[in-house]
Amino acid sequence: MRREIPLLITGIVGVGFVIQYFIPHAPFSYMSDWFSDWFSIIGACAIVLGALNLMKISIQKVISRKKDWGYAAVIIASFLLIVIIGMVEGKDFRVPGTNFDWLYRYMYIPLSATMFAILAFFVASASYRAFRARNFEATLLLIAAFFVMMGRVPVGDIITGFMPEGWRLSNLASWVMNYPQAAGQRAIMIGIGLGIVSTSLRVILGIERSHIGGGE
């Protein structure tokens, strides 16, 4: 019963969702909103589980002085700081000028931006590896990337300014993006779409059971 009930619920809800896409009549027309609301409610409640789990593991790490316990101490301190300030400031905690807002603006946003900014350096190192002309395909990739990158910056059109309109590097870059790139991406998208339908069907029919913890 531990497996059968979840499988039954999954099957009924899955079929209901497929039906609601084709039937605009009530109650099917409300199903999407109902389930979305319920998912949000359950998700909001479940976040407590996540937060408690994070605290439990961090506190254990600090108490038992495990390796790198200092990072766990930072997590605990940051967590308590933001929670206490948010609680003290009540429902207006997001109003500009509050301490919570200060933490958000001057600590959270810069930290997030820093992580995002690191991406620029990683793109450079990954591009270097990807664009090495080791074989025919990699060389094609390198050439295509060169033209696209040159076409995306003003210098590309300056260099090819003598050529007629439609033959400049920006046009070439657009052509590469709109035709070979879009065609390849659409092929992947079709595969993804079919894969999603197939996986959904396996889950709805109860053939796929790994997500509820095991096979037969």
Next chain:
Amino acid sequence: MPKIAANPDLKAGSAFFMYLFFLLLLPQVTGAQQNIIPDDTFFQGGRSGEVPAETYPLPAINIVVGDNPNDAGETINITWDRSPDDFTGGKVKEYRIFRAEVIDGQPGEYKEVGDIPAGKTVYSYQDGNTRDGVSYYYVVQAVNFLKINNELAWLAETLSEPAGPVKSAAQWFDWRRSNALIGVLLLSSFIIIFIRQARSGKELFIRKIAGLEAVDEAVGRATEMGKKIFYIPGLSDMDNMQTIASITILGRVAELAAQYETWLEVPVCRSMVMVTAKEVVKEAYSKVGRPDAFQEDQVHYLTDDQFGYAAGIDGMVVRERPATIFFMGTFYAESLILAETGNSIGAIQIAGTAMPSQLPFFVAACDYTLIGEELFTASAYLSKEPKLLGSIKGQDMGKAVMLVAIITGIIMETFGIWDFSSLFSVIE
């Protein structure tokens, strides 16, 4: 304390002046509304007097009303052809739509439900505020007006013939989505047919997927090196099919890790994924007869925040230097940050996502990448269960149908034979 008596002369004088005030000023204050936009003259096509008679436009024609098809009800469509006076510089500035509920077989009071500026050939308006089963009549009013210094100087309206009665109703099938239904039924049939074939013992050929073949090797490598395996299930919650696919792969990886006695760590960014993943890993350990080896801390929550999650994993990767990292699920901008960090410590990395924009990053930074649909086939491929493999075969048949449709479409559209692509338009 003496009371101050009112002066009778003063009282009479005040009343006289107040009477004069109302008599002279009030009509001027409210004049525009009273003389130019009279509610009571609604069906007379405006009022003469201050409005020049030649300003009245001819009415809108061919008013057609009907229930909006393929919807959940409560909507009526009104279409009409333009008034003969509706042209550039013509008398019609806008159209107003009025609706009346039918009471005792007759239209009741008309109320304005919307307006549309003039300047088109054919007009349509959707009244999305009706009650299903109630009959309504509609009229369209062609409106001409003059504004001086943003003030309305005059307004001339002409009504169309009433159209109706009409009722709104909810439908039991959205016919615009019949192509999607056919597609779903076709694909489902293929999948079910091949599952039946697989059940009956028929051998099904599935091509080798390098990324999945390498799962054993990746787990084995971590075992040999005595290091950890990290499994990152992506940013999405359990409502995303990629996460479900990822969790199914996690089950297989956890079985291998339990067999090889290698520490598997699953940092997650969604609480519900944590609960599900914990259950799946626990089950996998039990399945291979090692329930005691499972520890609750193996699957743990980090944060819901995208870059906070990326920073947390990066920190763990750099400090703990796992031998193997799996990235399976939905990833966004953090994909390259994670994969490059893993690459920098020399971990063997297997990624899988159905986010087309992140695939190049994983291809560049990981040893193996499951591209799109391969992520969804991984569970079946790894388990080798005939039923699951049958579904992959059915999926391939769907792909073959798509291929035929694409080639047919290219030929038909290129030679202008038929608008083939219209068959595949999907209404959101």
